[in-house]
Amino acid sequence: MHDLGYYSDRDIDLYRNQxxxxxxxxxxxxxxxxxxxxxxxxxxxxxxxLPAYSCQGHSIVEPRYLVLAFGDLAQRNIFKxxxxxxxxxxxxxxxxxxxxxxxxIRGRIHTWQSVEEETRGFNFLYCRNxxxxxxxxxxIAKDSHYPHGGNFSDIMSFYFKKIYFGxxxxxxxxxxxxxxxxxxxxxxxxxx
Numbered sequence: 001m002h003d004l005g006y007y008s009d010r011d012i013d014l015y016r017n018q019x020x021x022x023x024x025x026x027x028x029x030x031x032x033x034x035x036x037x038x039x040x041x042x043x044x045x046x047x048x049x050l051p052a053y054s055c056q057g058h059s060i061v062e063p064r065y066l067v068l069a070f071g072d073l074a075q076r077n078i079f080k081x082x083x084x085x086x087x088x089x090x091x092x093x094x095x096x097x098x099x100x101x102x103x104x105i106r107g108r109i110h111t112w113q114s115v116e117e118e119t120r121g122f123n124f125l126y127c128r129n130x131x132x133x134x135x136x137x138x139x140i141a142k143d144s145h146y147p148h149g150g151n152f153s154d155i156m157s158f159y160f161k162k163i164y165f166g167x168x169x170x171x172x173x174x175x176x177x178x179x180x181x182x183x184x185x186x187x188x189x190x191x192x
Contacts, residue, residue, distance in 0.1 A: 021052050023125040036177060037066055043184045044068065049079070050126050052100065052135055057173065064140045064173050067097065069122055071130040079189065080136055086183040091176035097135040140180055141173035 022032045024045050033041045034056035041051050044066075054066035070076040080094055101118040113121075115132065122133050 021122070021125055023127075024051060025127065036064065036174075039181045040177065040184060041066065043181060047184075047187075047190045050122075052122070064177065065137055067100070067135050067137045069126070069133045069135055071128065071133065073134055076134050076136050082187065082189045083138070086180070086187065088176065088179040088183045091141060091172075091179060093139040095137040095139065097137055099133075100135060141176045 022029060026032075029045075030038055030042060033051075033054060036056040037054045041054060044051060050069040052067040052069040055062070055064065057064035068076075068079070070079070076096065080096070083089060083092065083094060099115050099118060101113045101115055112118075119130065119132050123129055
């Protein structure tokens with residue numbers, strides 16, 4: 001999910017109603033994936049991993065990431081350790097998430113739905129019967145954050161750095177995506 005620190009509460013409520021996942025078993029599923037992540041999502045689906053969310057990063061300051069769903073912590077930990085052995089591991093950042101239903105925004109906890117509702121929804125999407133889900137967020141290149149306050153010069157300094165390093169990151173993000181996809185294609189790990 002995107003960092004929502006710069007939205008008003010009203011915008012957050014509108015955004016919350018738009019959050020959705022698409023089943024990888026849907027006809028033309030790949031057409032719903034951002035073009036710059038299609039190869040990676042296709043490879044992971046072919047290895048039986050379950051994509052939950054993804055975003056290619058639509059500007060130089062937004063991160064490129066995908067989130068995978070797992071039926072238990074052991075599966076996630078095995079996959080995470082496998083990713084940490086890939087040659088492209090230096091280009092990615094891994095973040096363990098216990099739920100996608102609860103998110104901290106501007107210092108406050110927001111709940112989109114109960115964990116039980118989340119589990120029921122993902123079981124429907126994935127044709128599974130798991131008791132719960134856990135997630136792994138894979139950020140390609142570098143993560144992005146927006147300021148949550150400060151004086152004008154702090155904010156301007158932040159945005160100057162964000163644009164400068166964001167542009168640098170944008171060009172390397174393409175290379176990192178390609179290298180990560182190549183490593184995933186060659187990797188022998190599958191979710192049984």
